[in-house]
Amino acid sequence: MQRPGRATIADVAKAAGVSKATVSRFLNHRERLLSPDIAARVEAAVAQLAYTPSPMAQALSHGRSRLIGLIVADITNPYSVAVLRGAEKACQEAGYLVMLFNLGNDVDREREAIDALAGYQVDGFILNTLGRGGLVDADALHGKPAVLVDRMHAGMHSDFVSLDNTAAMKTACGHLVEGGYRELLYITEPLKGVSSRRERTAAFGACVAAHEPRVAGEVFECTGDDGDALDAALSALRKRARRGRRVAVLAGNAVVTLRVAAAMARLDLSFGTDVGFVGFDDAEWAPLIGPGLTAVAQPTDAIGRAAATCLIERLRGLEGPARQLLLPGELVVRGSSAAA
Amino acid sequence: MQRPGRATIADVAKAAGVSKATVSRFLNHRERLLSPDIAARVEAAVAQLAYTPSPMAQALSHGRSRLIGLIVADITNPYSVAVLRGAEKACQEAGYLVMLFNLGNDVDREREAIDALAGYQVDGFILNTLGRGGLVDADALHGKPAVLVDRMHAGMHSDFVSLDNTAAMKTACGHLVEGGYRELLYITEPLKGVSSRRERTAAFGACVAAHEPRVAGEVFECTGDDGDALDAALSALRKRARRGRRVAVLAGNAVVTLRVAAAMARLDLSFGTDVGFVGFDDAEWAPLIGPGLTAVAQPTDAIGRAAATCLIERLRGLEGPARQLLLPGELVVRGSSAAA
DNA sequence: TTGTACGCGTTATCAG
């Protein structure tokens, strides 16, 4: 029994009557032959002392830590949590541990986060951040590989995993148009150069253009502070509906969906009857609001898994240009987008 | 310029023309006097090379890693995320980093999680788990301190931080009784020995007893699989309301609230008019369901902070018996518990 | 006040 920590490789070596090197080889280079009796002795000693190598010491010596740094812009965002969950699962299966760093929406802390994580010798990064706090380039990453999730950073050629925003938006718009909606309002958080927001907004514009002049569309950037502006936008939309032209809102993510739902309640408007609705992100509460909220469900688990897998492939030495994985969303139809 | 990693203490020493020990002292023992010119040289070298000590090597050598292991039963639970957020903030402020391990509701992986984290020399643990997978005692913690959050483990004398369940339940019940509700149904996830669930259930029983025979109460354990049973329980409750005796449901947490809301929709029942409602956990969507869901808001951020602070105090050497921090909840009244 | 030498636990190299 050891008093302080766990058994070390030296303890095992002593117990087995061999050298530390032999023990190390027994564990790491099983392919090379060891004389059977020595192997047996080592194995017994390892088992008896319940020996586990110290990842810290391994990291120091061998260079790899089997740690993956996951940086999230805002852990409050259910999307991020869902992705994190998928990534964590994949990492654990591959023998990696995740170190989480939450930016709490403080853009400037991204550099700090990377440095802190790099200090612990993480083998690579999964980044779900804005990437605006001081140009996160390959250099700032301390030469370690990274995978970007949902948000592309300008001038960074890392692997990238995300929802296929263009296709998803096309599906959502198509569904509404088919259901008879003719005035579409896309509500998004302020673009601020966030790639996913820009992509969705651009795709929205393209969809509307494809149906013009039968369909009209508008974009509204919605901040958290200014509920009045949102109310105004919604009631304007409602008023603009004339001659049976039905109106609908598309929400850029779950946060916006919540804001829209609150505004609808304030204005005493009903989903589906007064205003059609489709939102990105299918939250657990989506079926319970009004007649049920139609949503574009993101394959968050798959996105997280893909990000982790991608990164681990790189860690295993995969070379080649940056890859882009765009995963398809799924439209979950509920009462809020009922046809005429 | 270093090719591989960052500058090491040796690089700084060389650049300043001193020994590694001097550099180390300059950083760690500022109180002791160093000759001013040497100090200046070291300082300059440190700045110029942008030197940062490797936490890994520090951990290996000095024993402490400035890492805190946070083990969560289920990261999908918004409560856990909120607590995590508070804990993470406090940790960062104190210079600690959080390593997250998510059990994904797999009880048996708790031991695995602790061992993995201990391998990385975490200085202590924050545990939000069931504590049933193989008796997590002080021994299994590798001698490191721990703080329990929300769920007490049997036979473990660690610090404990949680909502004051008894007081919160008393407030919730009192509010309903005062509002004229006379038939109360408390719906909880299966108790399974989870301390917080048991406490709330016990407190519910006590509250009902205090008002008997004016008020009647019942407890229903609601699994995720069996929606029919929940529907039956709800419609039974509804039927049992006679002679103007109003009925209400209390939900043990946000997950249950979601299930209840779904069941209410299936049965075409309305919150507030048909059935009163108060739920534990005030989720962001609570105001948007029906007439707004009355909720017991937990001080999740404070709980997380308190847990982290508690642990860090122990890490700094605080002795003494295990402490219990019970933080008060806040009742947020909305339409679902409207008075007669 | 500063430098030397060693230990932390592991892996890799190089002899044997």
Next chain:
DNA sequence: CTGATAACGCGTACAA
């Protein structure tokens, strides 16, 4: 096939 030995980066007795 196996055993010394030198890193890895840092803190700290101990010596000067």
